[in-house]
Amino acid sequence: MRTEANQRSGMLANPIFTAWRAIDGERWGHEPMLLRHRLHEHPLFSNEALARLVENYPREHYNLVQWGEHGSTGSWREGEIVGLSGDAIISAIARGRVWINMRNLPLVDPGYGALMNGIFDELEDYMPEFRTFTRKLGLLISSPMSRTLYHADLPGQSLWQIRGVKRVYVYPNKAPFQTPEMIERIALSGVEVNMAFEDWYDNHAKVFEIGPGDMLHWPLNTPHRVDNLDCLNVSMTMEYFTEDIRRTHMVTVANGILRSKLGVTPRRHSISGPGFWSKAVLQRALRDTRWVRRENRARRRPEFRLDPEAPGGVVDIAAA
Ligand SMILES: [Fe+2]
Incomplete structure (x- = not known):
């Protein structure tokens, strides 16, 4: 059917x-x-x-x-x-x-x-x-x-x-x-x-x-x-x-820099027109600086190992 x-x-x-x-x-x-x-x-x-x-x-x-x-x-x-x-x-x-x-x-x-x-x-x-x-x-x-x-x-x-x-x-x-x-x-x-x-x-x-x-x-x-x-x-x-989500993200980064680093309260959130494009340039210029910390998912030192025999299913690495 x-x-x-x-x-x-x-x-x-x-x-x-x-x-x-x-x-x-x-x-x-x-x-x-x-x-x-x-x-x-x-x-x-x-x-x-x-x-x-x-x-x-x-x-x-x-x-x-x-x-x-x-x-x-x-x-x-x-x-x-x-x-x-x-x-x-x-x-x-x-x-x-x-x-x-x-x-x-x-x-x-x-x-x-x-x-x-x-x-x-x-x-x-x-x-x-x-x-x-x-x-x-x-x-x-x-x-x-x-x-x-x-x-x-x-x-x-x-x-x-x-x-x-x-x-x-x-x-x-x-x-x-x-x-x-x-x-x-x-x-x-x-x-x-x-x-x-x-x-x-x-x-x-x-x-x-x-x-x-x-x-x-x-x-x-x-x-x-x-x-x-x-x-x-x-x-x-x-x-x-999507293209709209990408543009929203660019505006969010630019507004975040304006607000938290430059002390300006952003009033606009539009994702087209001259306001958008100036923010696109701003976030592009600054996104690799220390103001925008890159996603930090670097590996931390593992503290335990999975172990199905151990109570709770894990064993500390120091004790392993
Ligand atoms: Fe989630």
Whole structure:
């Protein structure tokens, strides 16, 4: 049977989005939205494929992080994986308080690159104006009860649930939850997770409980936080830029420099016209200076190793 999505796109026999409606194209980027997908049943995300992927993931492309009692960033520490099978890694994560973020999936395995391009082809088919570049895909395997603290991201984002259940809080995309100053600070520092959070913000959040086959997308720079339920989670993150997002980012960097370095309060945020172009020149001239700290994800010294036999699934390197 042809779905509405198939009829609309004409060509897609086996779409990744299993219930896309024309109205979803109208909503995309304007409000938080939940879509259905079939990646949790895709061969690239079978238990065997996930085990093989994590077993061989290159050291320079993953971060393994152990989180503290209350999920505060101050108690995070970085670890590494040495000589474990994929199954042993996943069972250690299932028993521990860690997450592994496997960045740059398409670079590590071209099969995921083809999948990513297929997803964007499908979205561009549904939304003819939607054109993307600097696409990225990552895979996150995280322990039961892992948390991602309140933050906002600079690229376009979506979160795809493969295994387990997460509760995602999506907050209003306006003050006091998010302000231009906060986004400028992220753009200049490269650090997403030190946005101020108040408990009462939750009263204003849209809360989504997402399981396998759910995908969440929200408007650019929307603040959000994520709590795993008490189960192992596997999730895919997808990032992209469009021409509008690229220009927004350039204006954000320029406004951040004007505000924090030159003491000028920027009043305009337009992404076209002479105001935009002068900011494009400003941020271009200054973005390699110390005013714009380049994204700093350099490897920290690993403090622990994953170990499925150890209590909590990790062993300190000093004691190893
Ligand atoms: Fe995020």
